[in-house]
Structure formats: structure tokens, C-alpha cells
Amino acid sequence: MNSRWLPGNRITLLENGEGYYPRVFEAIAQAREEVLLETFILFDDKVGRQLHAALLSAAANGATVHVLIDGWGSPDLPTSFTQPLLDAGVRLRAFEPVRRLFGARVNLLRRMHHKLVVVDGERAFAGGINYSIDHLAEHGPQAKQDYAVEVEGPLVGQIQAFCRANVEGPQPSRRTWLKRWRAMRERAGEEREVTDGAVAAFVMRDNHLHRNDIERHYRAAIRSAQKRILIANAYFFPGYRLLRDLRRAARRGVQVDLVMQGQPDMVWVMRATELLYRHLIRAGVRVHQYTERPLHAKVAVVDDRWATVGSSNLDPTSLSLNLEANVVVRDEAFAIHLRERIEALMAAHCTLVERPVPSKLRSAWIGVRSFVVFHALRRFPIWMQRMASKPPRVVALGDEAA
Structure with a gap:
């Protein structure tokens, strides 16, 4: 990094x-x-x-x-x-x-x-x-x-x-x-x-040179977590490695809380995220849906000592395609304040997602569907990058229509 x-x-x-x-x-x-x-x-x-x-x-x-x-x-x-x-x-x-x-x-x-x-x-x-x-x-x-x-x-x-x-x-x-x-x-x-x-x-x-920097900061903080991971993210569909890190953290006793959209501005994005819930909850991750209004946050706190606020979601477009920028902070006072603000949302306007208990047939169908959609979405940015090799333009307004 x-x-x-x-x-x-x-x-x-x-x-x-x-x-x-x-x-x-x-x-x-x-x-x-x-x-x-x-x-x-x-x-x-x-x-x-x-x-x-x-x-x-x-x-x-x-x-x-x-x-x-x-x-x-x-x-x-x-x-x-x-x-x-x-x-x-x-x-x-x-x-x-x-x-x-x-x-x-x-x-x-x-x-x-x-x-x-x-x-x-x-x-x-x-x-x-x-x-x-x-x-x-x-x-x-x-x-x-x-x-x-x-x-x-x-x-x-x-x-x-x-x-x-x-x-x-x-x-x-x-x-x-x-x-x-x-x-x-x-x-x-x-x-x-x-x-x-x-x-x-x-x-x-x-x-170009910083394709994975934001994701690597997240993963380093998650892997080093000892007590608590709290992530509030609008569009959550990260790669396998970050998901694996979250599951491993929960299994070693870290309290992992994810705050996701419950009143989405784009329903299909929430439906994609929901494909991951069963996989995460089974490992001990707690998933909360914020239901008061659309959640647009891209923030996280780890162990009250590491925090980030920025533009990057944890989804394929932000982690693999878009130009993004985050500030990452190592400061206890700031991390505690951010955690308290997210916890206030959780207490007042979030519902805890319970692990569903579907029938065996439905469980098998959910597993197949989740596998196909997950891997298709994860490879989507790679396909698009290969197809869209032309560098983007920046134009001055007034000189050329934007």
C-alpha cells in the first residue's frame, strides 16, 4: 500500500x-x-x-x-x-x-x-x-x-x-x-x-497503480481486529477475500456488525447483497438493515482505533472500476465518535437480520443461485475492463458538450 x-x-x-x-x-x-x-x-x-x-x-x-x-x-x-x-x-x-x-x-x-x-x-x-x-x-x-x-x-x-x-x-x-x-x-x-x-x-x-489500495486497507484492519468490526456500507458486495476475512474474524471471536440498506434507493443492489446474508450470518457475522431512509454511508470502525470515511463502497464498481478516495484514520477519539454515531442508527432505526431456515430443496436452490450470481458479479468488472480499454476523457465545459 x-x-x-x-x-x-x-x-x-x-x-x-x-x-x-x-x-x-x-x-x-x-x-x-x-x-x-x-x-x-x-x-x-x-x-x-x-x-x-x-x-x-x-x-x-x-x-x-x-x-x-x-x-x-x-x-x-x-x-x-x-x-x-x-x-x-x-x-x-x-x-x-x-x-x-x-x-x-x-x-x-x-x-x-x-x-x-x-x-x-x-x-x-x-x-x-x-x-x-x-x-x-x-x-x-x-x-x-x-x-x-x-x-x-x-x-x-x-x-x-x-x-x-x-x-x-x-x-x-x-x-x-x-x-x-x-x-x-x-x-x-x-x-x-x-x-x-x-x-x-x-x-x-x-x-493504474492503485487498483486495490482501499480494499487492502480494509482487509489489513479486518485481519488485525481483536474485539469489534463495524461497517456501514450502502452497496455491499465485496470480493471473496474480504468476505473470508470477515467470516474468519467472527469465528475467532471478534464481534462483526454490518449495517446495510433496508430502504434502498436501488432495490436490485439490496437483493444482490441479501445473497450474502446467509453465508455471513452462518459464520457469526451480525447483519443489520437500516430502515429509516436510504443508507449512502461508506464508513467503518475497527477496535476503536482504526476508521475510514470516503467515497468507496464495498462492491464491484467501487473496488474494481471507479476512481475512489478515502481518508483512513488511526485515532481513538475519532473512531469512538464514529462508532457511537453508527450505533445510534442501529439502536433507533435498524433491524437485525435473522438467519433463515429454508427447506432442503429451497436451501439447495439458494446455494446454487448465490454461487452463480456472486461469481458473475465478481467477474463483471474484469470483463468490462477488458472491453473498455479506451482511456476516459476530461473535457472543459464550454468547449465541448458534457
Whole structure:
């Protein structure tokens, strides 16, 4: 794993849009030098317009503002939204512009799934929260439950170097990757003497040199767990090795709790996840379904000493195709706080999934079905990567339709 652990950070947990948007919009609006923003979804709604205003404020302050959106996740931004940003000097680009067939978006795979912001090289934000009103409770029953972190300290320099390199596009050549990594290491070394505060690492996933970094961090933490593993994940369908690590942890006496969707925004995803329940529960893993609203979280805590918050789900697209970014933290106070927030959800709005006792015939059918679906889904990213060899494009909005 190439991520670099850095001490001396202040990591603040932000929950849902209510906790996230005021902090990030204020930081952007007060920027004086630079704003780097990468997001999967940006909509022209109440939240998107608040971000729009903050970006214009930063540009008016004289800050250089770079915004990278995903072309599939943010496909329909009107000229009335984008042109004022371009006129103000905001450098607005789209990763792999959306392609349509009979009106439907077809290029879903290999998306830029980051949710990152860096302001003046002093403050960074990372997590799973996009810029749309469905991250606010006022949206109603379909409002998403999600998390992000605000970072201050040496780790900000690494995130800044990463986002700056993405100005040229987040699918770089090996030579560009070497330049990016050297820049991240140099920024890390600038404040190496700082020893207090949280120890943290910035971990990315791409389709070049960092294909498995996020999954490897998860697996290392799970294998070293002694008492408790708590994972809350929106789209859970990891590979065999991670599932094996969870089952082994439960069998050696570690309490393993998984919080999954019970009110999904995509029902078919929940149905795929349910194929794993019997396999996990039989090993002693406890599975909880969050039933208040759609769960969009990508967080985990191990032994109150290791935690992660980021954009990466534990499913084939996040672990094998998408560009992802997580912050991993080794800090007891932060880990305990995150655990307590997840446990509050579990106590108030989760139901424990009981192990079903089907008939022998039905049990055999479930076993065959689970085997076929599991292995098909696990090989799906490999098939798609082989078919989609063309590198993705990053285009400047205003120059080419996105």
C-alpha cells in the first residue's frame, strides 16, 4: 500500500448534508488562493445553487477555482448554471461526458466517484456526500444517510497534490503518477515534525497503480481486529477475500456488525447483497438493515482505533472500476465518535437480520443461485475492463458538450 501515514491531523466527522454543507460552503466562499473540488454529482437544485454561490465568492476573492464533475453523475447542468461560473473564471470540467442511447445514459462504468474539496491548502473535505438536495432531511423519506470528514493538518497537502494533478485529468500516465506521488511525498515532508493529533492516510483507487489500495486497507484492519468490526456500507458486495476475512474474524471471536440498506434507493443492489446474508450470518457475522431512509454511508470502525470515511463502497464498481478516495484514520477519539454515531442508527432505526431456515430443496436452490450470481458479479468488472480499454476523457465545459 503506497499511502503515507501522517500524524498531526485534526479530523472532524460531518453527518449528512446538514452537517456538511454549511462547513464546506463557508470554507469555499472564504477562499483566497485556491479551491479544488471533485464530485460525482452536482445538480442545479437548492444545494447546487448554494455551492454555485460559494464558488462565485471564491472567484471574486481572487482564488483559482477548479471544479471537476463526473459526466454521468452530473449530466444535465444547464447553461444558466455553468456560464456564470465560466464567466467568473472557474475552470469547470467533466470526467468522461455522458453518452446517451434513446435518451438513456449508457456509459455507467469507470466513473470518477470522488467527493473531495481542498481550500487554500489548509482545509480538505472527503467522504460520500454529493451536492444535491437528497442529502438533506427536508427531501423526505428518500433523503440519504451519509458521512464526510473535514481535515486540517499535514494530510491536506497530500489531498491538495492529488487534486492538483487531476487538473490534467484523473487517469494519468505512469510518468504523471510518479510526479503526483513525489509531490504528495514532498508536501507530507514539509510538516513531518508534527507528532500530535490524529494519524491519517489518504487512500485512492484508480485503474493504474492503485487498483486495490482501499480494499487492502480494509482487509489489513479486518485481519488485525481483536474485539469489534463495524461497517456501514450502502452497496455491499465485496470480493471473496474480504468476505473470508470477515467470516474468519467472527469465528475467532471478534464481534462483526454490518449495517446495510433496508430502504434502498436501488432495490436490485439490496437483493444482490441479501445473497450474502446467509453465508455471513452462518459464520457469526451480525447483519443489520437500516430502515429509516436510504443508507449512502461508506464508513467503518475497527477496535476503536482504526476508521475510514470516503467515497468507496464495498462492491464491484467501487473496488474494481471507479476512481475512489478515502481518508483512513488511526485515532481513538475519532473512531469512538464514529462508532457511537453508527450505533445510534442501529439502536433507533435498524433491524437485525435473522438467519433463515429454508427447506432442503429451497436451501439447495439458494446455494446454487448465490454461487452463480456472486461469481458473475465478481467477474463483471474484469470483463468490462477488458472491453473498455479506451482511456476516459476530461473535457472543459464550454468547449465541448458534457
